[in-house]
Amino acid sequence: MSFDVALLFIQQGVASGLVTGSVYALLAVAIVIIYRTTDVANFAGGEFYMAAAYLAFFMIAMMALPFWLAVIATIVVMCIGAGLFQRIVLAQVALARGVAINLVIATLGLSYLVKGIVRSTGFGDTPRTFPSVVPDGSFTIGDASVSYLDVTILGAAVLVMALFFWVFNFTKTGRAMRAVGMNRRAAQLVGINLGRVEMMVWCFASAISGIAAILIAPKLLMTAEMGSVVTMAFAAAIVGGFTSLPGAVIGGFIIGITENMVGLFVSSRAINVAPFVIIMLVLIFKPQGLFGGALKVRKV
């Protein structure tokens, strides 16, 4: 491979990696806020994303709703669904026997249930294309070609993340979430409604996953299996340290760029193993991730 080609590949890899990475970052943020506040690793994160894409597709293509209305409706439905799941199912699981394994199994169950529901509607069996609202076409930055859709995805993702960081850091709700994440009992003592905050976190997270889905859906074929992208989001979260929000974002971009580089330099078929290798390497050499700080020992 000549130097010029390598240089072109690197530029293209970074450009495409930033776009896919922004979506991984959104999904990773959704996973991390849930883990931070409610101590649940949400294995259904991928299915939230998949369900949101199908919901939006159904409303736009089948019910012919205007794009913006469909987006808002999708986000609202996702919020309600995830909130109900937390309030009805997870609260009960924690009450019955609040072991970490049991909560994870419940989210695994949800992921499977959602996949089955989407498939049984008949939508999930044939691959579909999501309509794009952005005009086709592309321009070049350096040597890399970037489409208008790519720019929109990246821009919207960054905007959503900025908005969320503002909520998380500067509003009362966000402060309550952070407090619950730090110490549940102390948070309760100062009058925070634990149940409400935990439900809100699930609502937020599923809304973010939904936005990620709508952003990236025009770029790929929709199938019932598209939720498997959650592996990438987990990899991103682990690179970042699993409890750090900026870590999740940077992890998302790292994973996105790595994925594209692997695709360009090695083989597109090697992409699927890349997250596994990354997860393993990070967990072996730097288990606290890039931004996790010192490992926290949990008191019994």
Added chain:
Amino acid sequence: MVEAISAKASRLISPRGAMLVALGLIALIAGAIGLTSFATGYVIYIVNLVMVAIVLALGLHIVIGECGQFSLAHAAFYGIGIYTAGLVTNLLGAPFWLSLLAGGLVAGLIGFFIGFLSLRMRDIYLALSTFAFGEAMQWLFLNWTPVTGGPNGLNIKPATLFGFQFLTDRAAFPLVLSVTLVILALVAVLHVSTLGRSLRAVRESEIAAASVGINVTRMKLTAFTLSAFVAGLAGGLYTTFSTFIHPDSLGFQTTIIILTTVVVGGMGSLIGAVGGAMVFGLLSELLRQVPSYQEMIYGGILILFMMYAPRGMFSFVGRR
């Protein structure tokens, strides 16, 4: 060692219990004879499959039930067992017991390696690393075409023993049954042995276990390795009656089915794992034609059991 175990076993099983076990075994053998003479080939095929499901559940039981460690990679270990055993049979023409053991050993070895890598992880990190390993292995099964046949699948020659070929499900049935019973007995021995007790101590509290001199690290590694070994044996067992394997059946959904089996049986209960495997081995065969219902039912069952019966179905009948 052996005397100690048998002494413990005799204390655990009362004369009445021993009689019940003996009666159960007689009923089982009688049922097996009846089955091979009356049932159709398809029914026997399903019974064989259920027995593979039992061995698989026993494998996951060791790591999740006895030791309290999460593993989402059992479909991968099962697949490693199937491909290893299948290739040993195909290329070497080895007798079934050799390919069975090869499947178990290779899976156990890889399980040891993954367990070693995952030693510092617990809870979700362990779940995530094993989940990623499972995904990577399925990718390998699908893409390592020269060895696994890739998307075309792999045809496996019939199993042989002393020159006799097990061509049909009916012929393989006694073999599958006896191997399953042997593995079940071994896992039961593990359960009552000192090792089993140490594993359960780690499950209940790592700190307490360490404080009474149990090597927590070694216990976790042992559980992981044994569990992968048994999953590999299940794969080898599968090749004794099935002649074809496709990577599609080794993905995450298989892991979910095994997990449901163990969860519904009750994590930590040996009888539960076996009972759960009987129910779900049958159910997944019945639902094979309607994958979406299968997904909904398994997902729903997992959620409901975690909500209302986290100790499994046998908790209702008064286990412990």
